[in-house]
Amino acid sequence: MQNRLDARALGRATLARQFLLERVDTGVRDAVAHLCGLQAQEPQEPFTGLWSRLRGFDPHELSALLLERRVVRTHLMRRTVHLVTAEDALAWRSRHDPMLRQRVLGVYRRELGDLDLDELAAAAREVTADGEPRSMPEIGRALAARWPDTGPRPLGEVAVSLVPMVQVPPRGVWRASGGARNVPMADWLGREVDPPSPNGADPVGAALVRRYLTAFGPAASADLRAWCGLAGLPTAVAAVRDELVSFRDERGRELLDLPDAPRPDPDTPTPVRYLPAFDNAILGYADRSRIIDDAHRGLSVAGERAVLVDGRVAATWTVDDATVVVQPLRRLTRAERTEVAEEGRALAAFLSEGAHHRVRIS
Numbered sequence: 001m002q003n004r005l006d007a008r009a010l011g012r013a014t015l016a017r018q019f020l021l022e023r024v025d026t027g028v029r030d031a032v033a034h035l036c037g038l039q040a041q042e043p044q045e046p047f048t049g050l051w052s053r054l055r056g057f058d059p060h061e062l063s064a065l066l067l068e069r070r071v072v073r074t075h076l077m078r079r080t081v082h083l084v085t086a087e088d089a090l091a092w093r094s095r096h097d098p099m100l101r102q103r104v105l106g107v108y109r110r111e112l113g114d115l116d117l118d119e120l121a122a123a124a125r126e127v128t129a130d131g132e133p134r135s136m137p138e139i140g141r142a143l144a145a146r147w148p149d150t151g152p153r154p155l156g157e158v159a160v161s162l163v164p165m166v167q168v169p170p171r172g173v174w175r176a177s178g179g180a181r182n183v184p185m186a187d188w189l190g191r192e193v194d195p196p197s198p199n200g201a202d203p204v205g206a207a208l209v210r211r212y213l214t215a216f217g218p219a220a221s222a223d224l225r226a227w228c229g230l231a232g233l234p235t236a237v238a239a240v241r242d243e244l245v246s247f248r249d250e251r252g253r254e255l256l257d258l259p260d261a262p263r264p265d266p267d268t269p270t271p272v273r274y275l276p277a278f279d280n281a282i283l284g285y286a287d288r289s290r291i292i293d294d295a296h297r298g299l300s301v302a303g304e305r306a307v308l309v310d311g312r313v314a315a316t317w318t319v320d321d322a323t324v325v326v327q328p329l330r331r332l333t334r335a336e337r338t339e340v341a342e343e344g345r346a347l348a349a350f351l352s353e354g355a356h357h358r359v360r361i362s
Helices: 005-019 028-034 045-051 059-067 087-112 117-127 134-142 152-162 186-191 203-216 219-226 233-241 296-303 334-351
Strands: 071-075 083-084 166-167 180-185 246-248 254-257 273-275 306-308 312-320 323-328 357-361
Touching: 005 203, 028 059, 028 083, 045 059, 045 071, 045 273, 045 323, 045 334, 059 071, 071 203, 071 254, 083 087, 087 117, 087 152, 087 186, 087 203, 117 134, 117 152, 134 152, 166 233, 166 306, 203 334, 219 233, 273 334, 296 312, 306 334, 312 334, 323 334, 334 357
Parallel strands: 323 357
Antiparallel strands: 071 083, 071 166, 166 180, 246 254, 273 306, 306 312, 312 323
16 A cells, blocks of 8 residues: 655655755755746746745845856746746757647637748747847737737737747846846757657656656646646656655545655644745645645735745735735744744845845734
8 A cells, every 4th residue: 555645744845845944055056956947927036935945045146147048037837937947948948839839829829810830930030030139019019010910919929939938137137127028048048949859759758757756746747737737748757657656645646756855754843934926836736735725725826925834824925115014824823923023034134135124914
């Protein structure tokens, strides 16, 4: 009979894999790689995500990696903007192409009609061939000269999904502002993305399975699919299955994991952690009950920032005039409130670069 893991055990495993059980000394680039990227449609949120995970995190190190083109912002998992290493962007993009195309078609199928997507992709490459950063509306308006009946918005969004692009700085740089301006990934990183694997082989998919379990396991195949948005991974899972161990969760689902990955004791003490909007520690699963109650799971999808207490989402937080404001979702004990306030003051100091140290718990 397979060993069972309850939600508390799974939560502790998630915290350990996500560098949330204790802060680590890993370098910024290595942390981004280990986490399989950070969701980043809100460009400043990854800084909080890394601050909560890395000891002595310097936000200017992440900015330097963006400026040096060692990490990039690009549409990838679930067709959302992720901050990933340049190597992962080049290796993973082709594997995500069918999903990106399918998802954008799901939004704009009516507007596109019988437009040839390969022809549109070729035109988008021509429009962006000079390497000049352009917004999606600018790309769309250039393409609308050829397809005036479609409209610039769908043309721009579809083009950025069909052609590998990166959002270039200053967007995503610490405390910098700037709209999303796109450059072809090949121009920004100096080479084309890795081509799809031939003959039905899926080494990239197999590598994604291992990487996902390293950062999120133990997990079910449905969790893997929810994280990346890719439907065609059963072959990849089967290819590495002999390398894995399996468990059952409280709902009877089979969970797969790497044999030597950390699975801490369920009673391991956990610190308070402040998570940014859309953090993958919550969103990286189909079943998020290991870290958030079902009654509150919509908060993370809506972009609410979460506070973890005893390893679970127990509050949300915002910033108001340099003060971290915490809204509990349950009654906090006196000791919990003290720890939430202490970590909140540290976060306030980070976000305001030491000028303020204020936190308010509602």
